Amino acid sequence: GFSDEDLAMVKTGMESQSINMKMSIASKASTISSWEWLGRGKCNISSELERYNNVTRKDVMRVFNKYIKNRKAVICQVRPKSPFVEKLDSMISMNPNADLILKEDPQYVGLTYNRPEDSFDRNIQPKAASAKAAIVPDYYKETFENGLKIIGTQSSELPKVYMRLKIEGGGLLVDKKLTGLAELTANMMSESTSKYTSEEISVELQKLGSSVSFSAGGDRTTMYIESLTKNIDATLAIAEEKLLRPAFNKDDFKRVKKQTLEGMEASKKNAQYLGFTYLSNQLFGETPFGRVTTEKSIKKIKLSDVQAYYNNYSPSVSSLVVVGDIDRKTLLSKIDFLRNWSSKKVEIPSEFNFPSINETQIYLLDKEGASQSFIVMGHLSDKYDVDGDHFKSQIMNYPLGGGMSGRFFLNLREDKGWTYGAYSFFSASKTNGIFGMTSSVKTEATDSALVEIFKDFNSYTTVGISEKELQFTKDAFIGGEALEYETAYQKLGFLNKILTYDLDKGYLDKQAAILNSITKADIDAIAKAKIHPDKMAIVIVGNKYLIKKKLENLKSSKDGMEYNFRINEIKY
Incomplete structure (x- = not known):
């Protein structure tokens, strides 16, 4: 069994979790809608907590004895199929229902689809409302x-x-x-x-x-x-x-x-x-x-x-x-x-000599039996700042790989269907910064995905962005800021940034001014200066027996670009 103390711990834990459910607009909406789906009526978390707090040890043991104790169970074991074995897994024959023929449920026989009538045209994208200014917490x-x-x-x-x-x-x-x-x-x-x-x-x-x-x-x-x-x-x-x-x-x-x-x-x-x-x-x-x-x-x-x-x-x-x-x-x-915590002098190094990358190379890590390849690549970039090259690079990166509207995502997922997501990013601190790109792709598309990634790099750094992409980026940055300081965790991050980099609240106004004034020509110039496809370290984690030879044969593509990357195997 269990003690009253055990039950009290569970109840306190549920109280703490229920409070976190009310932290953001998204979590509140999710909670309210789930209550509606389950037919529980108006959402009232206080009443729900009271209901749980009224549960006794006797209640729990009654339910345990009725629904769990000595009851039969279904145990499902899922194992990945080896790509090197053609024979069916012997475990399949142990499933007593493997050959069971499922009959159509009578309640679905003869049903017809009645198309609902809409009062609006779903082909027309609604216009976004004007972004509201973010409420920055006082501190x-x-x-x-x-x-x-x-x-x-x-x-x-x-x-x-x-x-x-x-x-x-x-x-x-x-x-x-x-x-x-x-x-x-x-x-x-x-x-x-x-x-x-x-x-x-x-x-x-x-x-x-x-x-x-x-x-x-x-x-x-x-x-x-x-x-x-x-x-x-x-x-x-x-x-x-x-x-x-x-x-x-x-x-x-x-x-x-x-x-x-x-x-x-x-x-x-x-x-x-x-x-x-x-x-x-x-x-x-x-x-x-x-x-x-x-x-x-x-x-x-x-x-x-x-x-x-x-x-x-x-x-x-x-x-x-x-x-x-x-x-x-x-x-x-x-x-x-x-x-009263005793203080002492601690010397922390702040200057480092990082290696120079003079050519793009592939570093291959073999993951036996992998069904997809994880690709991550990058090179060094600027240290953190709030209104300099790093911040401007983040604006520049958004149309390329900053979200689901980025070129990488639209190409590798929406167009090719090779991945669930593809993104690029700038990450920085006081001591260093990097530009990176990452995606998990189907094993058979590893080499092709690499070609498409570099096509996008080449187009972005030579042709540049469109005015439409620029406007979308500005709208996304402004709109995204509305919920930037909503949850306790977001506030922790914001205040930590203020303290770490000795900022004042006015830095947000500086960023807004930069965002509003930045032009296509500015973005194009930043892309050329800050993205270096010829000096990338490319790490690929996947099944080397299925992808290495394809990568070795990766010489050039229809756009005339050379992809003769040196391949280095890494043991781990």
Whole structure:
């Protein structure tokens, strides 16, 4: 059975989830419409929560005994068919219903289709309404004496508080022989503290309907806190324990290290993970941004390394972003543990020598039995800015691959039917930036898709965009901004950007002015300057036995362009 405490944890979890359902217009609409579909009448989440809160242990056991206990079950096992075996899978013969002939349901016999009459012409696309100005949240700033920077905004729509503590450093502070140490340390931060075991903390968080978690990647470690407003004190007490008093037990370390190695093994089956990991490796080389975490590097890490790395956690290189149902004064009164957090000097490198790419090459990773090829390519680009080359490049990229109206999407999906999506992007930070393009395509179309991608690159950088594409881009940017700061997570991202790049709210006006004044000639010039099809690193994750020879035979296309790319195989 289960205890009353177990039931209370489930109910609190449902309360927290129900609040998240009301975070955005989309989630509200989805919730209301689903109630309508299910014939439940007017949507009333408060009544629904009350209904669940009235459920007792006796109710649950009654339903379990009636519908689940000792009931027969259907177990469905799905396995991919090997492309190298012609013979049918022997598992098929074990299905007792494999040869069952299904008869037509009598209730559908003799039915005819009655076409509905429309009051409007569906062939005419409705005109979009004028975009409304986005409501940018007001915010406050604070800096503690220990160096911790704080930014926050109060929003009382939902009775929850969301917090993100960012600690700069991440993999930038790790020796290349111990790649993966930042991530392993973050995982250990979610384990036992000097007072409580990880199990005790987990149970307490479930009771509160809260979460306190750590993660690390790239140049940072992040602690994320989410809590019901009424439980914020208890949640912050747990956050204090985790941040300032980790136990770093040997047993926890042994288990977490084992889980990390198992996770790495599972990641080898993820084409997107492999693709982006090895693209970063080609673009950033042996710098911390390009290093690949391996089993060898993880096995080398000792508990003493984790303890030593933890000493890099300091308020002097940290920032806290707070969003939700809490005002400035109340927040500051509840985070004395952060005010008293001991500061230390941490030197974080900021300049790196990235390798130069002088020719476009293919890097092929074999994924045995893959039914499609994951293609990701790119080259280095500008560092982050809000009103310079990076921002203007993002505007330029939109008609090419910024969404479902982009040329890549329309060509590879709508026209050719080789993929579910094809996109390009500019991504940047304080230290680096890249331009990239990505798509998962049918295995048999891998070489053809590559040709079409470079055709689009060539057309875009030589002929340029149309006036129609330019206007659509402007409308999309302006219209998309309306919901840019809607959810708590979006507000967290916006405020984090303000703090990270030392911006003021006026940067949005600068961006709007650039967007409104940019011309076709500007976009064409930016495309020529910022997209370099002749200096791309192309990573393809797929079945090499089915695609390698086609890629080797990829010499030229009807447009006269040469595609004689060197192919390099990568073992992982």
